[in-house]
Amino acid sequence: MSHIKNIAVLGATGSIGSQALDIIRRAPDRYAVSALAAGSNVQALAQAAIECRPRLAVIADESKHAELAAALRPYGIETAAGAEALEAAAAMPEVDTVLTATVGYSGLAPTIAAIKAGKDIALANKETLVVAGELVNGLLAHSPSRIYPVDSEHSAIDQCLQGEDISSVRRLVITASGGPFRTWTAEQMARATVDDALHHPNWHMGAKITIDSATMLNKAFEIIEAHWLFGMRPDQITAVVHPQSIIHSMVEFVDGAMKAQLGVPDMRLPIAYALGERTRIDYDLPRLTLEQLSELTFAEPDLERFPCLGLAYRALEQKGNTACVINAANEVAVAALLRRQIKYADIYRVIYATLERAQRVESPTYDDYVQSNAEARAIAAEYISSHQSH
Ligand code: NDP
Ligand code: MG
Numbered sequence: 001m002s003h004i005k006n007i008a009v010l011g012a013t014g015s016i017g018s019q020a021l022d023i024i025r026r027a028p029d030r031y032a033v034s035a036l037a038a039g040s041n042v043q044a045l046a047q048a049a050i051e052c053r054p055r056l057a058v059i060a061d062e063s064k065h066a067e068l069a070a071a072l073r074p075y076g077i078e079t080a081a082g083a084e085a086l087e088a089a090a091a092m093p094e095v096d097t098v099l100t101a102t103v104g105y106s107g108l109a110p111t112i113a114a115i116k117a118g119k120d121i122a123l124a125n126k127e128t129l130v131v132a133g134e135l136v137n138g139l140l141a142h143s144p145s146r147i148y149p150v151d152s153e154h155s156a157i158d159q160c161l162q163g164e165d166i167s168s169v170r171r172l173v174i175t176a177s178g179g180p181f182r183t184w185t186a187e188q189m190a191r192a193t194v195d196d197a198l199h200h201p202n203w204h205m206g207a208k209i210t211i212d213s214a215t216m217l218n219k220a221f222e223i224i225e226a227h228w229l230f231g232m233r234p235d236q237i238t239a240v241v242h243p244q245s246i247i248h249s250m251v252e253f254v255d256g257a258m259k260a261q262l263g264v265p266d267m268r269l270p271i272a273y274a275l276g277e278r279t280r281i282d283y284d285l286p287r288l289t290l291e292q293l294s295e296l297t298f299a300e301p302d303l304e305r306f307p308c309l310g311l312a313y314r315a316l317e318q319k320g321n322t323a324c325v326i327n328a329a330n331e332v333a334v335a336a337l338l339r340r341q342i343k344y345a346d347i348y349r350v351i352y353a354t355l356e357r358a359q360r361v362e363s364p365t366y367d368d369y370v371q372s373n374a375e376a377r378a379i380a381a382e383y384i385s386s387h388q389s390h
Contacts, residue, residue, distance in 0.1 A: 024275070034094050099271075123274075148278070247260045
């Protein structure tokens with residue numbers, strides 16, 4: 001590869017963003033950073049920019065722009081602020097690939113901007129496809145852009161599908177660690193605190209996805225993500241609890257053969273595979289030992305204790321804006337849990353109540369998604385404040 005690939009890293013200060021910068025720094029002959037973006041953490045963004053020397057650094061929180069500009073002026077790094085500046089960064093002429101690693105709904109608009117500008121996407125922000133998978137696929141159909149999944153399960157499926165005919169796939173099996181409450185009783189879960197929920201057994205991730213893993217809504221989102229990425233019907237996508245997080249997912253073919261991708265739980269592997277457009281490069285990352293394979297276990301998920309998981313199938317059956325509403329209600333609920341305003345067990349109640357009240361839209365346009373997201377957030381916030389008894 002002679003051409004150095006220019007990357008825009010959106011969400012550069014987060015768990016995925018910083019691991020992506022680690023991979024990029026290990027391969028200066030392959031990658032350069034054109035733009036970095038973050039939400040509000042100016043210091044971490046400035047530090048990353050000083051190390052990676054992008055042309056542009058963007059902070060979503062406009063009140064932090066002056067501080068960012070002052071920090072980066074001596075280095076000749078341009079700065080910008082606001083949600084629209086993220087879209088502009090994603091569409092910059094010199095950018096080849098946009099790594100979308102912001103959290104939540106904020107990933108949608110820059111991803112659409114990147115696709116409209118013909119950029120390739122290394123997609124970590126699963127909420128983009130959860131909220132608006134149909135719309136995004138429609139845009140991709142008329143664009144040279146390609147999506148490379150970063151989510152470990154989808155990277156695993158992508159790896160298993162190489163060299164295969166998609167019509168020979170019988171089903172996708174998405175593995176789930178089961179999160180911190182895998183072995184808890186329903187009574188224990190009813191009393192779970194935010195700190196219990198933040199204690200993920202296998203992965204160190206941002207707070208929001210860690211809570212989503214504890215409710216298993218993350219797995220529901222991954223089922224929806226797989227539907228849009230691989231074109232499988234909902235009944236062809238199943239989740240299985242695999243507490244060791246060694247098998248990252250599996251594909252079963254029509255002849256009964258199953259392929260799985262295995263590795264240590266380290267997001268840098270799927271990040272590197274996505275940035276490298278499916279090439280395999282030795283970054284000297286931790287390796288699996290055969291002893292780690294001596295105990296691989298699988299169990300069916302418990303939908304009674306993890307009702308959020310079942311929301312995947314409700315969303316895929318109802319289509320329209322249902323998943324957008326679920327995502328918005330969840331973002332509000334998770335933020336309230338992190339502020340210790342509600343309990344872990346309230347998250348499902350907030351989502352359920354919001355789904356009951358939000359307006360249904362059959363074939364949403366982009367503007368409908370914007371409106372539906374805002375409406376669902378308002379309903380969820382209202383529900384939380386009116387049910388505050390503790
Ligand atoms: P983090 O919370 O660690 O990082 C989020 C990043 O997004 C930060 O850089 C943050 O900036 C930035 N950000 C937050 N809000 C905004 C906004 N409104 N506009 C622009 N930037 C914003 O999250 P993760 O890295 O854990 O997750 C990122 C995405 O990747 C999520 O969609 C998640 O589901 C997905 N993912 C993560 C995995 C993981 O292992 N962490 C695995 C698979 C998928 P700041 O620091 O300034 O707040
Ligand atoms: Mg995942």
